[in-house]
Each structure stands twice: as structure tokens, then as C-alpha cells.
Amino acid sequence: MAHLLKGKAVSxxxxxxNLERMEELREAGIVATLATIRVGDxxxxxxxEKSATKRAHLTGVNVRNFECDADIxxxxxxxxxxxxxxxxxxxxxxxxxxxxxxxDDRTICDALAPEKDVDGITSGSLAGVFTRSGVGHPxxxxxxxxxxxxxxxxxxxxxxxxxxxxxxxxxxxVAIMTLNKNATVTVLHSKTTKEDFIEAGHNADVIIxxxxxxxxxxxxxxxxxxxxxxxxxxVDEEGRICGDVDFDEVESRAEVITPVPGGxxxxxxxxxxxHVLKAAKRQAQSKGLM
Amino acid sequence: MAHLLKGKAVSxxxxxxNLERMEELREAGIVATLATIRVGDxxxxxxxEKSATKRAHLTGVNVRNFECDADIxxxxxxxxxxxxxxxxxxxxxxxxxxxxxxxDDRTICDALAPEKDVDGITSGSLAGVFTRSGVGHPxxxxxxxxxxxxxxxxxxxxxxxxxxxxxxxxxxxVAIMTLNKNATVTVLHSKTTKEDFIEAGHNADVIIxxxxxxxxxxxxxxxxxxxxxxxxxxVDEEGRICGDVDFDEVESRAEVITPVPGGxxxxxxxxxxxHVLKAAKRQAQSKGLM
Numbered sequence: 001m002a003h004l005l006k007g008k009a010v011s012x013x014x015x016x017x018n019l020e021r022m023e024e025l026r027e028a029g030i031v032a033t034l035a036t037i038r039v040g041d042x043x044x045x046x047x048x049e050k051s052a053t054k055r056a057h058l059t060g061v062n063v064r065n066f067e068c069d070a071d072i073x074x075x076x077x078x079x080x081x082x083x084x085x086x087x088x089x090x091x092x093x094x095x096x097x098x099x100x101x102x103x104d105d106r107t108i109c110d111a112l113a114p115e116k117d118v119d120g121i122t123s124g125s126l127a128g129v130f131t132r133s134g135v136g137h138p139x140x141x142x143x144x145x146x147x148x149x150x151x152x153x154x155x156x157x158x159x160x161x162x163x164x165x166x167x168x169x170x171x172x173x174v175a176i177m178t179l180n181k182n183a184t185v186t187v188l189h190s191k192t193t194k195e196d197f198i199e200a201g202h203n204a205d206v207i208i209x210x211x212x213x214x215x216x217x218x219x220x221x222x223x224x225x226x227x228x229x230x231x232x233x234x235v236d237e238e239g240r241i242c243g244d245v246d247f248d249e250v251e252s253r254a255e256v257i258t259p260v261p262g263g264x265x266x267x268x269x270x271x272x273x274x275h276v277l278k279a280a281k282r283q284a285q286s287k288g289l290m
Numbered sequence: 291m292a293h294l295l296k297g298k299a300v301s302x303x304x305x306x307x308n309l310e311r312m313e314e315l316r317e318a319g320i321v322a323t324l325a326t327i328r329v330g331d332x333x334x335x336x337x338x339e340k341s342a343t344k345r346a347h348l349t350g351v352n353v354r355n356f357e358c359d360a361d362i363x364x365x366x367x368x369x370x371x372x373x374x375x376x377x378x379x380x381x382x383x384x385x386x387x388x389x390x391x392x393x394d395d396r397t398i399c400d401a402l403a404p405e406k407d408v409d410g411i412t413s414g415s416l417a418g419v420f421t422r423s424g425v426g427h428p429x430x431x432x433x434x435x436x437x438x439x440x441x442x443x444x445x446x447x448x449x450x451x452x453x454x455x456x457x458x459x460x461x462x463x464v465a466i467m468t469l470n471k472n473a474t475v476t477v478l479h480s481k482t483t484k485e486d487f488i489e490a491g492h493n494a495d496v497i498i499x500x501x502x503x504x505x506x507x508x509x510x511x512x513x514x515x516x517x518x519x520x521x522x523x524x525v526d527e528e529g530r531i532c533g534d535v536d537f538d539e540v541e542s543r544a545e546v547i548t549p550v551p552g553g554x555x556x557x558x559x560x561x562x563x564x565h566v567l568k569a570a571k572r573q574a575q576s577k578g579l580m
Contacts, residue, residue: 106423123417130416130462133396158483166469172420175477176466179456182481184490187465191472193448200474203489 002254007266010151014270021277022060028290032280033062035084037095040070045096052094055269061276074103078111085113091283092118092276118275129173132180137275142173144267145208145229152256157182162204164188170210170231209244218246225255231264292544297556300441304560311567312350318580322570323352325374327385330360335386342384345559351566364393368401375403381573382408382566408565419463422470427565432463434557435498435519442546447472452494454478460500460521504532509539518547521554
């Protein structure tokens with residue numbers, strides 16, 4: 001039986017530290033504020049908006065939800081971001097993505113002031129993942145994986161990490177972040193051969209899977225006594241949220257495994273608040289308020 | 291017997307295309323100009339300065355060599371970079387690194403205007419490696435590896451690439467660049483176990499080694515019929531420049547192998563000129579001159 005690593009315990013630990021950060025800001029007379037920007041009414045955006053807002057309120061972080069019509073022009077959205085960039089009362093910004101196709105994702109992302117980029121979408125934050133000295137923050141989901149490993153005191157030095165997926169929000173950054181922690185890292189994706197996929201899956205000490213393919217990680221893909229972080233999200237035929245891992249097949253072979261839902265995903269909003277509070281502190285320090 | 295892939299043929303091909311780019315600029319009345327910034331008198335910096343200057347002249351690119359005392363203050367160096375950023379006659383800048391330890395490398399790198407960053411050192415360029423839409427350019431040595439593979443029409447899709455080394459100038463960017471070309475990528479480094487090193491070496495279709503350890507890649511590490519790009523540079527006891535590969539042991543097993551010297555390193559300056567000419571064109575276009 002694997003140890004079931006639920007997100008709640010990890011999230012609680014981060015939140016505990018967040019409350020200390022909050023207290024430190026309060027003593028300096030600062031109210032940390034997160035802005036969210038949602039374009040259109042995508043249900044998963046609305047769901048994330050709700051959970052982020054709830055988490056913010058539990059932490060004591062103020063939230064301003066900006067809602068835009070699905071057909072907002074790129075110029076108007078850029079204007080809004082510019083206003084938020086110049087609004088000293090806002091410390092961090094979360095933009096729900098993917099954006100509708102008429103908006104250029106990279107242009108929108110890079111319009112955001114890097115110091116308010118609490119979800120690692122600007123070039124400054126992405127470069128910071130490479131250099132470890134960026135002004136921004138790593139993408140929250142990638143950071144959530146690192147928090148899970150931290151929580152179980154797992155030292156990545158010399159360990160083999162296999163990352164499945166190569167997106168900008170999770171696969172690529174988490175590959176570099178685990179590499180920076182001295183892991184030997186392999187990245188697999190849709191163009192990887194089936195044979196290589198199974199081999200790299202079997203051989204890993206840690207599997208981080210973020211493909212969004214229900215059941216893709218079954219008994220054939222995994223080895224024994226592994227740490228398995230399931231970051232995949234998909235919805236099955238019955239409307240249930242699923243991870244990439246075929247949990248029933250894999251669970252007994254793993255050393256540590258995260259569930260979906262209630263795993264890595266549930267840590268993301270606590271990480272987001274951590275980033276907002278860190279951003280608020282940096283901004284206060286740069287103004288000499290702390 | 292492996293096919294010996296020398297840098298000269300690749301460099302010549304890039305230069306041929308560079309001359310076309312040059313001609314196009316000339317017709318628009320533009321003289322492309324590279325600035326080099328050298329701090330102190332490190333022999334390897336002087337050697338790279340000479341070869342870049344020579345290559346520039348062969349291509350028809352103008353060069354301005356800025357030389358600074360080894361004890362230049364950070365403020366003075368930042369002033370110089372700011373002057374160059376605002377000098378419309380300069381299209382690209384090459385800063386020789388590593389800089390002396392009293393200068394903060396990341397601060398200096400990020401002071402450079404991203405549009406003049408022809409060697410991929412700014413956050414904008416590094417993020418561009420992730421997103422493939424940066425304003426800058428990839429690091430020249432990483433791009434030189436891609437040019438070698440292009441030259442032999444090698445399709446990376448589904449192939450296993452093993453990168454040895456994780457520096458910001460070569461290991462990390464080339465890992466992401468080969469991943470972007472659909473390779474399954476593994477990154478090894480000094481903390482990788484010996485066993486994992488040998489396994490990932492053996493299993494690779496392509497080895498890109500950039501460790502700077504003379505002879506580290508011997509018969510035990512490589513498999514058969516591989517493409518081996520040697521980007522390592524070190525100097526042996528007799529003062530000769532060496533790669534990472536024990537050439538005599540490995541050459542007969544490889545499908546394609548690059549020598550050192552005369553391999554990947556000799557392609558770097560042609561790539562640099564390509565980046566300068568592309569930068570000059572982009573800058574001219576943004577001013578409506580082309």
C-alpha cells in the first residue's frame with residue numbers, strides 16, 4: 001500500500017506559513033491584494049476563480065475579480081492590464097488561460113508587470129525558472145509539485161525524475177526546477193515512442209505526469225516503489241474529474257502517490273497565496289515600507 | 291567509421307545565407323554592427339573576440355570592440371551597456387563571460403536591451419527558448435548544435451537525446467530546444483549517478499555533451515550508431531584544446547561525430563553573425579526602413 005499524499009496536509013502547511021507572512025504585512029499596515037482576470041464564462045475558469053477567491057479570504061488576502069466579455073478586444077484587455085500594473089493597491093495578478101483564440105497569449109502574458117506575476121506567465125518569471133533569479137514567480141502548479149516533495153522531505157539529488165508532458169505551465173518548468181534540485185531529468189510527451197515511454201516510466205524514482213489523459217499511467221508504465229505526482233486533469237464520461245494515473249492498478253506498486261482530485265491541484269491556490277504575499281512584501285520593501 | 295561532421299561545412303552554409311541577409315540589408319542602406327564588451331584580459335575572451343571579429347569582417351558586419359579594465363565598477367559597466375542600448379548604430383552585443391566575481395552576472399545580462407541580445411543572455415531570450423516567441427535569440431552555442439543537426443537533415447521527432455551538462459549557455463537551453471523539436475530528452479550532470487550516466491549515454495540516439503571534462507565520454511558511456519555532438523572545451527596537460535569525448539575510443543562506434551577543435555565551437559561565430567543580421571533586420575523593420 002502506497003502512502004497517499006493528499007494535497008490538504010501540504011496546503012495546510014503552506015497556509016500556516018502564509019498566515020505568518022500575512023501577519024508580518026498587517027503589522028506594516030499592508031493589505032495584500034490579488035486581482036483575477038477572467039475572459040468569458042468558461043466553467044473551469046469560474047471554478048478556479050471561486051477556489052482562489054475562497055483561499056484568499058481564508059488567508060486574509062483581498063481579491064478583486066475582473067470579468068471581461070468573451071469578445072473583448074486585445075487592445076482593451078491590454079489597457080486593463082496596464083491599469084492594474086499601475087494600481088499600487090494590487091500586488092499580484094492571476095489571468096485565467098487559455099484565452100480565447102483571438103487574443104495573442106504571449107502578448108497578453110508579457111504585458112503583465114513581472115513583479116505582479118504570481119502565476120509565472122511572464123518572460124521574466126519563465127527566465128527565472130532557468131536562472132533562479134527572476135523577478136517573478138514559478139508557475140503555481142509546477143511549484144505545487146516541489147511543495148509536495150518538500151513536504152515529504154524528499155531529496156532529489158541524484159534521483160531520476162520522469163516528467164510526462166511539456167507544457168509551459170507545468171512540464172517544462174517542473175523539469176528545469178527538478179533539474180535545479182540535482183535530479184537527473186527525462187521529459188516525455190506525445191511524440192515519445194511507446195517503448196521509450198514505458199522504459200522511462202519504469203526506471204524513474206519520481207514520476208510527474210501532466211498529460212490530461214485519463215488512465216494513461218497504468219501498471220505497464222510504472223515501476224515499483226516510486227513517488228508518483230499526478231498533475232493530469234481530465235473529465236471522464238460520467239463527468240468526474242480524473243488524473244492521468246489508473247489509480248487502482250498503480251496504487252499498490254507506488255511508494256507515495258497523490259490522488260486526483262485532492263492532490264497536487266488542491267495545493268495550487270495555497271501556492272498562489274504564498275506568491276501574492278511574497279510579491280506584496282517585495283513591493284513594500286521596494287517602497288521602504290518594510 | 292563514423293561520419294566526421296566538421297564545423298567548417300556547417301559554418302560555410304550559414305555564412306552563405308548570412309551573405310544573402312547582408313546583401314538585403316545593404317540594399318536598404320543598412321550596415322549591421324556588432325559590439326563586443328570585454329572586461330579584463332582573459333586569454334579565452336581575447337581569442338573569442340578575435341575570431342568573432344574576423345568572422346564579422348568576412349561577413350561584412352561592422353564591429354566595435356569595447357574593452358574595460360578588469361576592475362571596472364558595476365555602475366560604470368551598466369552605464370556603458372545603457373549607452374550601447376541607446377546607440378542606434380549598434381544592432382547586436384556580445385558580452386564575454388564569465389565576468390569577474392565583483393560584477394553581478396544576472397544584473398549585467400538583464401541590463402542589455404533584449405532586441406540587441408544576439409547571444410541569448412537576457413531573461414527575454416531565455417524565456418524565448420521556452421516559449422519560442424521571445425524578442426531575443428537563443429544562446430549561440432545551443433543554436434550551433436541545432437544547426438549541426440539541421441545540416442545533416444536529422445529529424446529529432448521521437449528520438450532520444452541525452453544532454454550532458456546543465457549550464458545556462460548550453461545544457462538547459464539545448465535540452466529545451468531539442469524538446470521543442472519533439473525529442474525525448476534526458477539531462478545528466480555532476481550529481482547524476484554513474485550508473486544512470488552510463489545507461490542514459492548508452493540508450494541515446496543523440497548525445498550532446500558540454501561538461502568540459504577531457505575524455506569523460508569514453509567507450510563505456512556511449513552506445514552504437516549514435517550522433518555525438520561534443521561541445522565540451524578543456525585544455526589538456528600539453529596545452530591542447532580538448533572536447534569531452536575520448537575520440538579514439540568512441541569514433542568507430544558512432545554514426546556521426548564532431549571533432550574538437552573544429553566542431554560545434556567553430557560554428558558559433560557564424561551563428562552569432564546570423565543573429566546580428568536578424569537583429570539588424572528586425573530593428574530596421576521596426577523603424578520602417580525595410
